[in-house]
Amino acid sequence: MPCCAAQQFERHPDPHIADIGQGGGAEYTVGTCTNCGAHLIHCWVGGVAESIHVVSQQTIDAFIAAPPAQRKALLAGWFNSL
Numbered sequence: 001m002p003c004c005a006a007q008q009f010e011r012h013p014d015p016h017i018a019d020i021g022q023g024g025g026a027e028y029t030v031g032t033c034t035n036c037g038a039h040l041i042h043c044w045v046g047g048v049a050e051s052i053h054v055v056s057q058q059t060i061d062a063f064i065a066a067p068p069a070q071r072k073a074l075l076a077g078w079f080n081s082l
């Protein structure tokens, strides 16, 4: 089984962090991989699981620190750069 896939995705325990927001036409869920502990962002488009990406703690921290309007732009920029 591949690591860091949907089967190993565990939502962040804090819902304010787990449901980090939307931007760029997608919605994002923050969590970790139960297998290797990597920080993950799960991307959803139209309510359908689109992709899961390994990200750094710094990336998540930057999203959390940004005010809502700016967070949306940051998320969109990140998603478009994938």
Ligand SMILES: [Zn+2]
Pocket (backbone or CB within 6 Å): 003, 004, 005, 008, 033, 034, 035, 036, 037, 038
């Ligand atoms: Zn993993």
